[in-house]
Amino acid sequence: MTAPRIVHGGGIAAASQRFGGRPEDWLDLSTGINPNPAALPEVDVAAWHRLPDRHRQDAARAAAAGYYGTSGALPLPVPGTQSVIQLLPRFVAAGRRAAVVSPTYGEYARVLENAGVAVDRIAGLNAVSDAHDLVVVVNPNNPDGRLFSREALLDLHRRVAGSGGLLVVDEAFGDMRPEATIAPLAGDNMPGLLVFRSFGKFFGLAGLRLGFVIGEAPVVDRVEDGLGPWAVSGPALTIATGLMTADTTAIRRSIDARKAALESVLAGAGLDIVGGAGLFALVDRADAPAIHEGLCRRHILVRPFDYNARWLRFGLAPDATSDARLAAALAEVTAGR
Missing domain, CATH: 3.40.640.10 (Type I PLP-dependent aspartate aminotransferase-like (Major domain))
Known part of the structure; x- marks a missing residue:
């Protein structure tokens, strides 16, 4: 028997079909990817x-x-x-x-x-x-x-x-x-x-x-x-x-700054950070499914886990405006609004 396919992060198209909105208007925090891509070198x-x-x-x-x-x-x-x-x-x-x-x-x-x-x-x-x-x-x-x-x-x-x-x-x-x-x-x-x-x-x-x-x-x-x-x-x-072969110092500093901003937003919302790496943070909450759905209704996607319903993984937001959007959404969702 073939095991069912795993639902990974990054499924903005499916999320927008269910919760509405244009995919490009969603804030995707469901992946562990640097939200600010490196400038591309010239390709001949x-x-x-x-x-x-x-x-x-x-x-x-x-x-x-x-x-x-x-x-x-x-x-x-x-x-x-x-x-x-x-x-x-x-x-x-x-x-x-x-x-x-x-x-x-x-x-x-x-x-x-x-x-x-x-x-x-x-x-x-x-x-x-x-x-x-x-x-x-x-x-x-x-x-x-x-x-x-x-x-x-x-x-x-x-x-x-x-x-x-x-x-x-x-x-x-x-x-x-x-x-x-x-x-x-x-x-x-x-x-x-x-x-x-x-x-x-x-x-x-x-x-x-x-x-x-x-x-x-x-x-x-x-x-x-x-x-x-x-x-x-x-x-x-x-x-x-x-x-x-280029200097990656600026990329590392940007990731560090974005991670610090994410942790500040999560802590400000009263969420318990239980793990993570440079490109994501893991939160443990009894009401994680409700938070996930509440954020989806505000067109913000984070990563739930079928094997642990208490976990949510938050990827990095690209800028301070997105940090504020996440903070406002979390304030509403955790307050039950």
């Missing part, structure tokens, strides 16, 4: 005209290696890390199990189970055993921001690799916590480790559908082969090369 006409030549991929891989600090490996560009999640069942040997540290991004367990892989949703790293051929850790975690230290992940890697398994560390939200990332250590000298990185979240360009995977050559080659030729477009490779 040939990038649009031709299939992506090897030199473009090589340039993007070199830029990503510098950005992620991966001196021992060249990150492989992929059309969003979701595309690689679809390939993960290929890395589980027949009769072996997978473990996903949960709760977390739901596509991991869904894809594996739909492929017939037995999945254990585990609460912590100590629950990993020799029975697990594939282990997935999202770090920082989505949606609660749980963060394991690099030392804890290296210890886990030794255990997983020692039993012939593969540890996947998803660092989609790692750009704001570079000191905790394990990507710089991935490569041929760390067999049994595969790291996922997102491009679109930090740079605010999720529509580009671009990510990177970092690991030992045989595993990365299997990923590349599974995706097929020309998986990433020339314009995407060109944009990544430009932005990942």
Whole structure:
């Protein structure tokens, strides 16, 4: 039996159909994406005209290696890390199990189970055993921001690799916590480790559908082969090369400022922040479903969770005007108006 599709954030069209209003007039806080996209570098006409030549991929891989600090490996560009999640069942040997540290991004367990892989949703790293051929850790975690230290992940890697398994560390939200990332250590000298990185979240360009995977050559080659030729477009490779070799200080400062503003709004509304990462905050409230619907009726979308009805995830608003709009809406909703 195929598991039902997961309803992710970003569903403005569906929300506007149900609650009214034009999609462009909604305030979308349902995703963990930088609300202020980075300025696009120039993209030459040939990038649009031709299939992506090897030199473009090589340039993007070199830029990503510098950005992620991966001196021992060249990150492989992929059309969003979701595309690689679809390939993960290929890395589980027949009769072996997978473990996903949960709760977390739901596509991991869904894809594996739909492929017939037995999945254990585990609460912590100590629950990993020799029975697990594939282990997935999202770090920082989505949606609660749980963060394991690099030392804890290296210890886990030794255990997983020692039993012939593969540890996947998803660092989609790692750009704001570079000191905790394990990507710089991935490569041929760390067999049994595969790291996922997102491009679109930090740079605010999720529509580009671009990510990177970092690991030992045989595993990365299997990923590349599974995706097929020309998986990433020339314009995407060109944009990544430009932005990942530029100074990102202003982007980081903007995200920090937007996160501080969001936390101020949530605290001012009396909402209890129980977790989060640089691009989102997680709130725990008994009346979370009512708050979600009340905000929708005011054309503001946040992210609810079917597995925990008390949780709401708030992404960053783009500016002070949007902060004020959220604050006013929360004041009305929490007052029962």
